[in-house]
Amino acid sequence: MKPGTFTHHAPRTLEEALAILAEVSNDEGRVIAGGQTLVPAMALRLARPNHLVDINGIEALRRFETDGAFLHIGACVRHAQLASAPVAGPLRELLRAVMRHIAHLPIRTRGTFCGSLANADGASEWCLVATTLDAHMQAQSIHGMRTIPAADFFQGYMTTALAPEEILTGARLPVLGPDTRFGFDEISRRAGDFAQAMCLAVFELQGGLMRQVRIGIGGVAGQALRAPQAEAACDGQPPAAALFKQVAAVAARNVEPTIGSSEAELDYRRALVRTSVERALARAARFTP
CATH class of the missing domain: 3.30.465.10 (Uridine Diphospho-n-acetylenolpyruvylglucosamine Reductase; domain 3)
Structure with a gap:
């Protein structure tokens, strides 16, 4: 057409x-x-x-710079x-x-x-x-x-x-400081497809402990969501695989998927959230500035 x-x-x-x-x-x-x-x-x-x-001809809208x-x-x-x-x-x-x-x-x-x-x-x-x-x-x-x-x-x-x-x-x-660690994970059927679930985990590593933890979840609802319960479970803790598994379970329990037409599909989305959050946190812990 x-x-x-x-x-x-x-x-x-x-x-x-x-x-x-x-x-x-x-x-x-x-x-x-x-x-x-x-x-x-x-x-x-x-x-x-x-x-x-x-608006493509407007030079002012091409601004791409940092002020620190x-x-x-x-x-x-x-x-x-x-x-x-x-x-x-x-x-x-x-x-x-x-x-x-x-x-x-x-x-x-x-x-x-x-x-x-x-x-x-x-x-x-x-x-x-x-x-x-x-x-x-x-x-x-x-x-x-x-x-x-x-x-x-x-x-x-x-x-x-x-x-x-x-x-x-x-x-x-x-702008993120030098002590910041991040991890991103996305689950989709094929490369380039819309995400079925994704997670961005960001925290500062201070004295071996996670501070200023931010965990965002996307692909499971009408808009991206923060995971405050999961963030609180990480704050002040040292990065560890066992902790990340627990935090991912907290995120999955508290997320409210709106994409899905049956309880089985909603449960599937929660399972994807659990996997994505655990992966993102693990990648953040491995990130080297």
Whole structure:
């Protein structure tokens, strides 16, 4: 199939894009950057926008730099660029490790980090990263800019706090210190498929003990989830395989999968969570900065 008719807008500045979106947002106006979800949906007539505001020509939205405390990722930064993020240390290695799991090469070279956040799929690797690291998203409209923490930004399956007239202009990830360890695990049927379950585990190793533990889980619900009970079970403990097995069981017991049509499938998802959390923690313990 082919998409329906639409008007293509190609602003050259952010101010121009915001003004256009303010005019067309109530007339099925949509923003497009990578288009890796929107374009296939349009081809199948599952999405029929009357206006596309194409932000690819806006140089300011290609910002990709660190100020020492945060890594700033503009709306037009592609997935593949995260493999060589302009930041040293564990955060760069984390982004490189996660990026390899995103779909396939053509999608990674065209799709964008912020586009993935705005799409807010519960199986999105970048949504898991943003949730686990407490990222902050920058939304802008003709009325000004606001910063939205990940905990408030993601509001369910493909639902965010963005208003129709707002553009997600960028995201900020905290730079991770040299004592940070991380581990990422993803379970899918085939390489490049949507995750059935995944886990990102991050902690600081101080005096041989785990501190500032963050455990994020994705692929099992409408949005990525934190695992506070599992985080608390790790905090202040030395890394150990037996502990990781116990913590993974805690995470599996407390997770509430929403993807699945039967109790058997929900139990299967919990089992995947247990495996993924245990693997991610073990990889974090082995990580060498």
